[in-house]
Amino acid sequence: MKSAESILTSKNKFHINLGLNRTLEALERVGNPQNYLEFIHVAGTNGKGSVCAILNEILCTHFSNTDVKIGLFTSPHLFSYCERIRINGQDISQGDLDKYIEIAAKAHSELTEFEILTVAAFLYFKDNNVKYVILEVGLGGRFDSTNVINSPLCCVITTLDFDHTARLGNTIDEIAYQKAGIIKKNCPVVLGDDNLGFKVIDKCAKEKFAPVFSVERLSKNSFSTIMINNCEYDFALFGDYQAQNLALVLETLKHLPFKVSDDTLKIALKNVKWKFRLEYDKEKKLLIDGAHNPSGTKTLRGFLNKYFSDCRKTFIFGCLNNKDYKSMLKELIFPEDKLYFYEFDYPNALKFEQLPSDIKNKAQKTLTPLDIIKNDDNLKIVCGSLYMLGKLFNPR
Numbered sequence: 001m002k003s004a005e006s007i008l009t010s011k012n013k014f015h016i017n018l019g020l021n022r023t024l025e026a027l028e029r030v031g032n033p034q035n036y037l038e039f040i041h042v043a044g045t046n047g048k049g050s051v052c053a054i055l056n057e058i059l060c061t062h063f064s065n066t067d068v069k070i071g072l073f074t075s076p077h078l079f080s081y082c083e084r085i086r087i088n089g090q091d092i093s094q095g096d097l098d099k100y101i102e103i104a105a106k107a108h109s110e111l112t113e114f115e116i117l118t119v120a121a122f123l124y125f126k127d128n129n130v131k132y133v134i135l136e137v138g139l140g141g142r143f144d145s146t147n148v149i150n151s152p153l154c155c156v157i158t159t160l161d162f163d164h165t166a167r168l169g170n171t172i173d174e175i176a177y178q179k180a181g182i183i184k185k186n187c188p189v190v191l192g193d194d195n196l197g198f199k200v201i202d203k204c205a206k207e208k209f210a211p212v213f214s215v216e217r218l219s220k221n222s223f224s225t226i227m228i229n230n231c232e233y234d235f236a237l238f239g240d241y242q243a244q245n246l247a248l249v250l251e252t253l254k255h256l257p258f259k260v261s262d263d264t265l266k267i268a269l270k271n272v273k274w275k276f277r278l279e280y281d282k283e284k285k286l287l288i289d290g291a292h293n294p295s296g297t298k299t300l301r302g303f304l305n306k307y308f309s310d311c312r313k314t315f316i317f318g319c320l321n322n323k324d325y326k327s328m329l330k331e332l333i334f335p336e337d338k339l340y341f342y343e344f345d346y347p348n349a350l351k352f353e354q355l356p357s358d359i360k361n362k363a364q365k366t367l368t369p370l371d372i373i374k375n376d377d378n379l380k381i382v383c384g385s386l387y388m389l390g391k392l393f394n395p396r
Contacts, residue, residue, distance in 0.1 A: 004101035008113045018143035026108035033126030043137040043179045044158025050245045053274035061268040071125040071133035078390035085121045118145040142181020154255045157191040161295035180204035188255040215251045218243040234270040238278040290386045294327040311379040316369045318342035319384040321350040340366040344388045
């Protein structure tokens, strides 16, 4: 049996080719496992991973003393492909991943990496009697392989921004149209009332007779608490933007066929984890964040200005070469900040030589960021790419 990684990273698989036909054909050949599952489908540019993580923690807590199983499908992974497919919070085993990836790859010879993962996840969930699946879109929505499902319980669309513009469009309206492709007939749609693509999403929803539920941002009291219905809750995810993500989750819960108690909510919000999203180590004076586009770095800078305005800052930054890194760095770095640029080992990682001269004059190239983290006395902020964070902090 070939390993999952060898199949998924082979040259004829490791690319993006948006479209649904290949995935649909493969699923047909393995018995259409997606038809045995109930989905919450989550699209958007920023925040969809956090929304999925919060939903997963709440549903796992709610059903913890029952036989009901919760599936979670997310991307990308940080350290292992196993992280992308979970049941009741547990990663798929390497043995099962190898098994199901091989089945999926054999079901259709032209499937891409993400399409293979999608087919494998659906089959694994079905074989393990999962009832509810929290399903994160990989790229876009309309032509993403996750969009082969028929009628989800709810569709969630998080905040939008310019990302993957070559595939999704150069305007917010074009991007919103692609994200709104996950909307199905009569399926409730949840989004923020400040969503930049609201008009386009609303129009797409009306065409599908899908009711739209827009939500206002909640109030974040402090670093680690949030107000819900005038009550204070401990909330383990830092960052004011998580208040918007939680608002989307709370509205989504209203459209599910079960009711979550307040006690369950309190436990889940206190325990939810989503690695490398404003992950702060006070002792090391280290902040790690997955901000990987201009909106993300702008949000990160706002968080730093609010909670760490008095700290001297050292940034360790690395990203992929298809990102708008000029805008990202413009939003993020102030003149008084130190900037180290990290060339991490990844096929399309940005190289120091590709940086414009004004950024190169500001930045220092580093191949040893862990030494900087250990020895620099400033607040260290590591950001720019989840792939970079996965390479840098891999525990293996």
